[in-house]
Amino acid sequence: MKQLIKKVVAVMLTGAAILFSYSTANAQKSEIQQNETELEDKKMMSSVLHLKIKGMHCESGCANGIDAMLKEQQGIIKSKTSFDQSSAVIEYDPILISEEEIVSLITGRGFEVEVVTEKGDIPQD
Template sequence: MIGLHKELFAVLLTGTTLAFSGNTASAMDQKNENQIEFKIQKEMTEKILHLKIKGMHCQSGCANGIDTMLKEQKGIIKSETSFDKSSSIIEYDPKQISEEKILSLIKDRGFEVEVVTEKGASVNG
């Protein structure tokens, strides 16, 4: 009798799990679709700026200082500046901050800045 109760409980539990998992799967699929759609829309509006920066003397003060300053600006999503490579990669929302403003902010700190095109050529900024 106890064995029968265990089997019945297992069947009920499995049926309940299947019933819930069907609904959960649909909800999760919808959530994933919404996240993917949001990510695509977000990526369509964000831009990445590749810069060559001259005049940095160290990572901790110069490069990290640029990153800290930029991250405080509205519209800057990500900033990674490297003293060793004399470069910076900045992800930003052009609806909130312009490329010109980013270049100006870095120049105001005393650095020379050049925009690097996708082909690797520098464009004076």
């Protein structure tokens, strides 16, 4: 009788462990799907700003400095400034920050900025 009880308890514990593992895995999968959906929603709401920037003297101080400054701003999703190309491509959330604010932040660092409307005018990654 004791061995039967031990077997029943072992089966019940194994079943409980399987159910717990399954529910944990589903919760993690659900969280990953939610994060992917939120990221997709942000991408759909984002805008891309292409800029020509004059007055940069180097990659490390000027171009990287612009990117570092922009990335600290709420609403900037991604920023890639190139000294070699005298340009920047900035992905941003227009609800949180405007094109004018972005341009103002860069000109405030002493650079001349021109918004590029034709994508052919600026190299793509």
